[in-house]
Amino acid sequence: MxxxxxxxxxxxxxxxxxxxxxxxxxxxxxxxxxxxxxxxxxxxxxxxxxxxxxxxxxxxxxxxxxxxxxxxxxxxxxxxxxxxxxxxxxxxxxxxxxxxxxxxxxxxxxxxxxxxxxxxxxxxxxxxxxxxxxxxxxxxxxxxxxxxxxxxxxxxxxxxxxxxxxxxxxxxxxxxxxxxxxxxxxxxxxxxxxxxxxxxxxxxxxxxxxxxxxxxxxxxxxxxxxxxxxxxxxxxxxxxxxxxxxxxxxxxxxxxxxxxxxxxxxxxxxxxxxxxxxxxxxxxxxxxxxxxxxxxxxxxxxxxxxxxxxxxxxxxxxxxxxxxxxxxxxxxxxxxxxxxxxxxxxxxxxxxxxxxxxxxxxxxxxxxxxxxxxxxxxxxxxxxxxxxxxxxxxxxxxxxVLFVKRMGEVHGVSKVLPDPSSVKVAAHMVTDNHDCPQIGIYNVEGPLFFGAAYKFDHTMPGSGTDESTVILLRMAKVPFMDTTGEANLAGLVKQLQANGGKLMISSIQPQPLSMLRKTGLYDSIGAEHFYEHTGEAINDALRAIDKSKCAGCRHSAFRECSALSGLDEGLSQHSFKGRAKAGVIPELRGGI
Structure with a gap:
């Protein structure tokens, strides 16, 4: 006016x-x-x-x-x-x-x-x-x-x-x-x-x-x-x-x-x-x-x-x-x-x-x-x-201070696995006897900022030979990330890369993506490790794991596990792609 x-x-x-x-x-x-x-x-x-x-x-x-x-x-x-x-x-x-x-x-x-x-x-x-x-x-x-x-x-x-x-x-x-x-x-x-x-x-x-x-x-x-x-x-x-x-x-x-x-x-x-x-x-x-x-x-x-x-x-x-x-x-x-x-x-x-x-x-x-x-x-x-x-x-x-505390409480990180009865991944699927030793999938919810840093660090896996070497973060419900959150993520990337592993991210929102681009962490992670859908990321994660470690594994975290646990180390990438195209995990391709 x-x-x-x-x-x-x-x-x-x-x-x-x-x-x-x-x-x-x-x-x-x-x-x-x-x-x-x-x-x-x-x-x-x-x-x-x-x-x-x-x-x-x-x-x-x-x-x-x-x-x-x-x-x-x-x-x-x-x-x-x-x-x-x-x-x-x-x-x-x-x-x-x-x-x-x-x-x-x-x-x-x-x-x-x-x-x-x-x-x-x-x-x-x-x-x-x-x-x-x-x-x-x-x-x-x-x-x-x-x-x-x-x-x-x-x-x-x-x-x-x-x-x-x-x-x-x-x-x-x-x-x-x-x-x-x-x-x-x-x-x-x-x-x-x-x-x-x-x-x-x-x-x-x-x-x-x-x-x-x-x-x-x-x-x-x-x-x-x-x-x-x-x-x-x-x-x-x-x-x-x-x-x-x-x-x-x-x-x-x-x-x-x-x-x-x-x-x-x-x-x-x-x-x-x-x-x-x-x-x-x-x-x-x-x-x-x-x-x-x-x-x-x-x-x-x-x-x-x-x-x-x-x-x-x-x-x-x-x-x-x-x-x-x-x-x-x-x-x-x-x-x-x-x-x-x-x-x-x-x-x-x-x-x-x-x-x-x-x-x-x-x-x-x-x-x-x-x-x-x-x-x-x-x-x-x-x-x-x-x-x-x-x-x-x-x-x-x-x-x-109260606002920061409340936002920190809203932030949550939970480990998940595909639920065969639905087209989603769920936390209740992860148990001591049903988990993947090599792939860790995590739902990250709420703003990833200084007030939630302690939760993120506490939930993410540590370093060691018994930890997952491929980490997939589902970030569709992370609306905001500050430099502290970016630093936590950078620490996770450094830890994984030091152990020969990799970080994958699916469904990231515009603001967190912009923050990663500005700080250079996007390039450190690699553009090829950002996915629109979780299903695509899981397919690539399964290709990246050490197949020899799957032999004899009884966790059966994914549908492929029953086949992978009996496969020899020389399983070709071509057969893997064929399995994905054939719909071995078709429910994961629909935008989880």
Missing amino acids: TGWGRFQGYTLSSLRKDIISGTIVGIIAIPLGMAFAIASGVKPEYGIYTTIIAGILISLFGGSKFQIGGPTGAFIPILFAIGMQYGYENLLIAGMMAGVFLVIMGLLKLGVLIKFIPKPVTIGFTAGIAVIIFSGQIANFLGLRDMTRHEKFLDNMREIGVHISTINVYSILTAALCLVVVMLTIRFAPRVPGSLIGLLFATVLAALFFSGKVSTIGSAYGAIPNTLPSFHFPVITWDRMVSLIRPAFLIAILGAIESLLSAVVADGMTGERHNSNRELIGQGIANIIAPLFGGIPATGAIARTATNIKNGATSPISGVIHGVVVFLILLLFAPYASAIPLAAMAPILMVVAWNMSERKEFLHLLKTKTGDSLVLLITFLLTVFADLTLAVEVGLVLAV
Whole structure:
């Protein structure tokens, strides 16, 4: 989908729908923008600036027709941690660096790869973020005084315990009223912006009945200015950039995941298809420019995007209008926002945390009691009790280790022989009294890679005079081979050739064949030892064995064995070919 293609067939009726949906989403975005900014440890107006600038840019340059961008709850813990550790200006630099990372990811067409992050990891850190957001609002809900916010969850919980005696009843009443209004609105009037209605009711209640007895945005952060901030380019140094690479990269990854997740949700609601790489570029541009005006990192907001669609949005114009509406409200009503009680902001964020917690998915994965449950639990616990960066890193490493282990378990090697009752070869035909001392036929199944190397080595025959001198590998069910798998195969070839034997391969798939050609092992094995069908390979294997060793053999592994065990050493190749043509083993010629 090209940039202008998103506006194909646009009409005045479409514009009217976009104005309505954009206005509604803009009204919803104002309290959320302020709440997310406050929870992230910055002034509330920075959340509004982000909503305006990033919201407009994401709609203009992104890859989804319906995406609404802005500050989101997922960023709260990491932005607060960066602000605590590095300061506000470094937070802006980290946001700009994240924007550059996002643009690069989009240009390199990595949009599709973000979708491969394991579900237990995404649910684990999302649920952990929800816990941090929810618990972070307890102090404001209760109106606790003299609180110091900490980066660590346990430190914040300890802080609440120390100051629990400073509970403010008026704050609880304010927060409770806001929460009730929000919940009732969600239940009975889902199209109405419950967070805004709850804020209005709570603010009016506090102003009329207990003015000055609860903390407000104005008393805590000062009056909200009704203008955009002036352009300011932060001082960027090499040392600053190096120290901020990890948090910036995490912001980029988290932003990419959430924005593409939001775009996928939008696709499901509308039947459209977004351009994931263009979406990353749009998100990157927004995050590069927004910090120049004091904005914090932004991404696609799932709830606001869904609201945009439900209210009839038809194009990215609705997202632009949403930003314009926020700007107009900032100009006209900013002074009044200073009177909003902090206690009224708390339940809004608590509801956001509850909705983003993925509690049903979390419990479902936990109940499976699999490796995924372990990844989920560890990612969740590290998110809450350590930090999000470590949680994502450990979660991804664990998921990869489990994946390798599972793929290794899928890989199997079994020795087989022809089954006279069918046209196949089967493992149950191999017994101590029914096996060929000279020819070993093996079914190889599953990817032949580093995680399965031990199984392959353990199953393949060793070296010695009593081992098979001709090995036939049936590789129709080996979809992938890496260099470790190729090295294992090369070791087997070297061992066989040292003992005067040979390796044959049948039904090999394209990728493993390509790997063998690239490494030169294909030539070492010999092109003549690669077969399309197993039957053809067995015929050649029977020609290659030492006939003198067949004399007196009682294994009868093949139909030829009864004849070979009584043949003299001088059996001609011509008679062998005649036997194969006559159908001595015709069932093996049909593509086993």
